[in-house]
Amino acid sequence: MSGTGRNVGTSGTGMSTGTVDRADPALAEPARWRLVGPLRAVVAAELTKIVTLRSTVWTLVPALAVTVGISALVALSFRTSLPRQPADRQAAFDPLFATFYGVTLGQLAVVVFGVLVVGAEYRSGTIRASLLAVPRRGLWYAGKVLAAALPLAVVGLVTALASFAVAQPVLGPYAVPSGTDEVSAAVVGAWLHLTLLGLFALGVAALLRSSVWALAVLLPVLLLGSQGLGNIPGLRTVTQYLPDQTTWVIMHLAGPQDDPRWLRDYGPWTGVGLLALWTAAALLGGYLTLRRRDA
Amino acid sequence: MPCRLRPVRPRPVRSGVHFRCGVGDFRGLFPPRSTPSLAAVIEVRELHKRYGRVVAVDRLSCTVRPGRVTGFLGPNGAGKSTTMRMLLGLDQPSGGEALIDGRPYRREVAPLRRVGALLESGAAHPGRSAYHHLLWLARSNRIPRSRITEVLELVGLAAVAGRRVGGFSLGMRQRLGIAAALLGDPPVLLFDEPVNGLDPEGIRWIRDLMRGLAAEGRTVLVSSHLMSEMALTADHLVVIDRGRLLADTGTRAFVEANSVGYVQVRTPEPERLRAVLTGAGIETRTGPDGAVHAYGVSAPRVGELVAAHQLTVHEIGARSASLEEAFMRLVEEATARRRTERESG
Numbered sequence: 001m002s003g004t005g006r007n008v009g010t011s012g013t014g015m016s017t018g019t020v021d022r023a024d025p026a027l028a029e030p031a032r033w034r035l036v037g038p039l040r041a042v043v044a045a046e047l048t049k050i051v052t053l054r055s056t057v058w059t060l061v062p063a064l065a066v067t068v069g070i071s072a073l074v075a076l077s078f079r080t081s082l083p084r085q086p087a088d089r090q091a092a093f094d095p096l097f098a099t100f101y102g103v104t105l106g107q108l109a110v111v112v113f114g115v116l117v118v119g120a121e122y123r124s125g126t127i128r129a130s131l132l133a134v135p136r137r138g139l140w141y142a143g144k145v146l147a148a149a150l151p152l153a154v155v156g157l158v159t160a161l162a163s164f165a166v167a168q169p170v171l172g173p174y175a176v177p178s179g180t181d182e183v184s185a186a187v188v189g190a191w192l193h194l195t196l197l198g199l200f201a202l203g204v205a206a207l208l209r210s211s212v213w214a215l216a217v218l219l220p221v222l223l224l225g226s227q228g229l230g231n232i233p234g235l236r237t238v239t240q241y242l243p244d245q246t247t248w249v250i251m252h253l254a255g256p257q258d259d260p261r262w263l264r265d266y267g268p269w270t271g272v273g274l275l276a277l278w279t280a281a282a283l284l285g286g287y288l289t290l291r292r293r294d295a
Numbered sequence: 296m297p298c299r300l301r302p303v304r305p306r307p308v309r310s311g312v313h314f315r316c317g318v319g320d321f322r323g324l325f326p327p328r329s330t331p332s333l334a335a336v337i338e339v340r341e342l343h344k345r346y347g348r349v350v351a352v353d354r355l356s357c358t359v360r361p362g363r364v365t366g367f368l369g370p371n372g373a374g375k376s377t378t379m380r381m382l383l384g385l386d387q388p389s390g391g392e393a394l395i396d397g398r399p400y401r402r403e404v405a406p407l408r409r410v411g412a413l414l415e416s417g418a419a420h421p422g423r424s425a426y427h428h429l430l431w432l433a434r435s436n437r438i439p440r441s442r443i444t445e446v447l448e449l450v451g452l453a454a455v456a457g458r459r460v461g462g463f464s465l466g467m468r469q470r471l472g473i474a475a476a477l478l479g480d481p482p483v484l485l486f487d488e489p490v491n492g493l494d495p496e497g498i499r500w501i502r503d504l505m506r507g508l509a510a511e512g513r514t515v516l517v518s519s520h521l522m523s524e525m526a527l528t529a530d531h532l533v534v535i536d537r538g539r540l541l542a543d544t545g546t547r548a549f550v551e552a553n554s555v556g557y558v559q560v561r562t563p564e565p566e567r568l569r570a571v572l573t574g575a576g577i578e579t580r581t582g583p584d585g586a587v588h589a590y591g592v593s594a595p596r597v598g599e600l601v602a603a604h605q606l607t608v609h610e611i612g613a614r615s616a617s618l619e620e621a622f623m624r625l626v627e628e629a630t631a632r633r634r635t636e637r638e639s640g
Contacts, residue, residue: 037437038404045435052427053420125418128385129428129475132412133435135384135403294386 042134042143043150049126050117050147059113060151063194064159067106071163074101075170082174095176096186096252099167103190103251106159107244110152110194111218114201117148118286119211127295137290141206145283148202149195156194160187182252185268189250192272200243200279206286209293240264246274336361336396336483336514337382343390344377344538351377353538354391359516361482364509366529366546367518370626374538375518376415379487383412395483407436407479413472413486421461425452425471428460429478438479446474451500465492473501483514490524502528522619526550536626553621558589558597561610571604572597588614 050056075098082090121127134140164187168175176183205214222244239245240254248254248264249271255262266274335358344352352374359365369375380386382393384401393399395410403409419428429443447453450470460468469492476484486505490498505528509515519525525532525546532549534542542549557580562568565587572579577597578590589597594613601608 034404041405041435041437045431048427048431048434049420049423052424052431053422055422120420124420126420127418128414129418129432130435131385132383132414133405133407133432135401135406137401139404292387294380 038134038139039143039146042140043146045133046144046147047150050151053120056113056116056120059109059116060155061109063106063109063113063155064162065106066109067102067159067194068162068166070102070105071099071167072102072170074098075167079171079174092256093174094252094256095168095171095174096183098171098174099164099176100160100186100190100251100253102163103159103193104244104253107194107197108219108222110156110198111201111222112215113152114148114198115205115211115214115218118144118202118205119214122209123211131295138287141287141290145199145202149199152195152198153191156191156198159194160190163190186251189247189268189272193244193247193251193275196247196272196275196279197244200275200282203279203282203284203286207282207289209289237265240266241274243275243278246271246278334361335359337485337516338392338394338397339378339382340394341391342378342381342388342393344374344381344386345389351538352381352388355535355538355540356391357533357540357543359514359533360531361514362509362512363530364505364515364517364528365531365533366525367516367533367535368522368525368529368622369518369520369535369541371520372537373520373535375520375535376487377538378535379412379414379485379516379518382485383410383414385414405436407432407438407481409479409481410483410485411476411479411481412484413469413476413489415487415491419460419468419471419475422459424457424459425463425474426456428471429475432475432478436479442478442480446477449477450474466494466497469493469497473504482512484508484516486515486517488518488520490519490521498524522622534622534625536629539629541625541629550615550621553625555590555620555624556613556615558592558594559610559612559614560587560589560597560601560608561585562587562606562608564606567604568601568606568608571600571606575600586610 075095078093078095078098082093085093121130130140131137134143164183201214201218204218205211208214208217221242245254246266249257249266250268254264257263264271337359339355339357342352342355344350355374355378367375367378377386378393381388382395382400384399384403400406400410419425425447426443429446430440432438433440433443444453444456447456450473452467452470452474455463455467460471463471469489473486473489476486484505489501489505493501502524505515505517509530517525517528519528529546532542532544532546533540534549542553544552559582560568565581565585568587569579572587572589572592577592580588580590582588594611598611601611
């Protein structure tokens with residue numbers, strides 16, 4: 001510890017706590033600053049938190065690596081096994097299934113990110129410093145959500161595009177005919193899925209005020225869903241509405257929708273809407289908890 | 296307030312040398328409604344906090360004024376931290392009001408330039424460096440980056456600014472928390488148990504810092520359960536126990552009103568002395584170092600008794616009780632009074 005500051009702060013010796021330029025930026029700006037300016041400042045602060053913490057930065061790397069890696073492996077296995085399959089199986093093959101299969105595992109990293117962004121606040125007590133700096137809880141929470149949404153959206157988009165770009169050459173002759181609406185819908189669906197699911201996890205963590213509890217609730221649900229719980233006929237009427245399941249239709253992960261065995265009760269975009277509803281509900285629950293509880 | 300972010304009157308632009316102007320220089324920086332220099336900056340009115348059936352703060356009312364260090368005194372669990380957390384909008388009061396500059400902190404948008412606070416252990420994430428902790432704080436309130444280096448130097452953490460907080464000692468963490476409180480150069484400062492974990496040098500440093508801040512005209516509220524420390528630091532005391540106000544008074548007045556003086560006598564024949572004093576109807580006790588303490592009597596009267604009985608003494612002197620003793624007496628009295636009230640009603 002440097003001793004330079006030891007005797008600083010005693011009065012009358014010409015030393016003090018220094019100063020901040022008090023020319024208030026609000027004076028020069030129009031009235032909308034009242035809302036936009038502080039929000040932008042909070043987003044900048046919350047982004048700084050995310051970037052300056054190794055744990056949060058590094059949870060987003062597996063989202064990309066796992067998704068692309070698994071998708072490539074699945075694509076490779078189809079390419080090698082399909083030539084030996086009967087013709088009807090070959091005809092029923094959906095190249096988009098192989099392209100986005102990795103999302104079912106890569107999403108776990110996104111969920112951990114969303115949970116940590118809020119959970120770390122409670123675990124370390126930073127939540128108190130945060131609310132001292134930004135006492136309006138709605139403002140702080142909005143900044144937090146936006147700051148988490150930015151990296152989630154970027155990583156989600158890169159992951160969706162990379163997954164497609166890597167899996168298609170691997171599939172070779174079985175690749176999708178490019179440029180169809182379903183392909184672009186699937187890419188957009190994968191992007192929205194990763195972004196929204198991360199925010200959903202953030203909302204759950206804010207609701208439960210703990211990383212551990214949030215992960216204890218989220219991981220089993222998400223793993224069970226992707227591990228075939230959705231294929232059990234009786235359960236499927238319910239499990240198809242689990243948050244991570246709803247976007248499977250648009251990503252072509254739910255099986256062929258002209259087959260009654262796999263048919264879901266909603267279409268591709270309705271599914272995305274359902275995930276958006278889940279996310280909105282979780283974020284709202286998190287906000288209400290934050291507003292009501294003592295920090 | 297019609298608009299929270301824009302003061303009705305423009306604040307003076309301060310350069311780096313203005314703080315040398317001394318007492319009163321900060322008055323122009325207060326929002327207009329608290330411009331009168333002795334107006335209460337922190338106001339607690341009938342403040343109440345209940346956790347289930349436990350009452351943590353019980354209809355507490357007090358005010359804190361600028362230009363002096365106000366000690367917030369009470370034993371552990373008296374409700375000091377809870378009160379501070381309600382002042383800072385972290386806890387919601389069950390009833391009453393806790394205001395800074397006439398409004399609840401929870402409605403502030405970016406308050407770090409007006410209010411700085413240190414709560415237990417600073418609340419910094421162990422995985423983040425000291426500099427980065429202050430960086431996000433500064434960004435949240437649009438405080439210039441240059442200020443981070445300033446406060447790090449001020450608290451003596453400049454050399455370890457890049458190190459992660461997880462490796463910091465309790466004292467270093469406390470200094471980081473103080474740096475965070477000073478980041479916005481605020482006119483109002485709240486410190487919750489700031490000397491916890493500090494070595495004697497650190498304690499003296501923080502005492503000088505708080506007195507310096509108050510001398511510059513700022514409002515400084517410091518909570519502590521260490522009465523002796525408050526005697527050296529605080530000009531004014533707000534004393535609470537079990538969430539209730541026991542005293543709101545100047546430090547010296549508090550000690551004078553609550554201390555019981557005694558006469559200390561050193562003698563090679565303490566048994567005889569005690570017998571003589573007891574015979575004269577004077578209460579005696581033995582001090583920690585073996586000296587005889589006589590209560591309710593003046594030093595000259597003790598001297599006369601000693602002379603009359605031809606006792607050998609080495610020292611006779613009047614002593615006043617310490618703040619520690621004054622406080623314990625006050626708490627005991629309050630507890631006894633409460634017990635009587637309960638039994639009679």
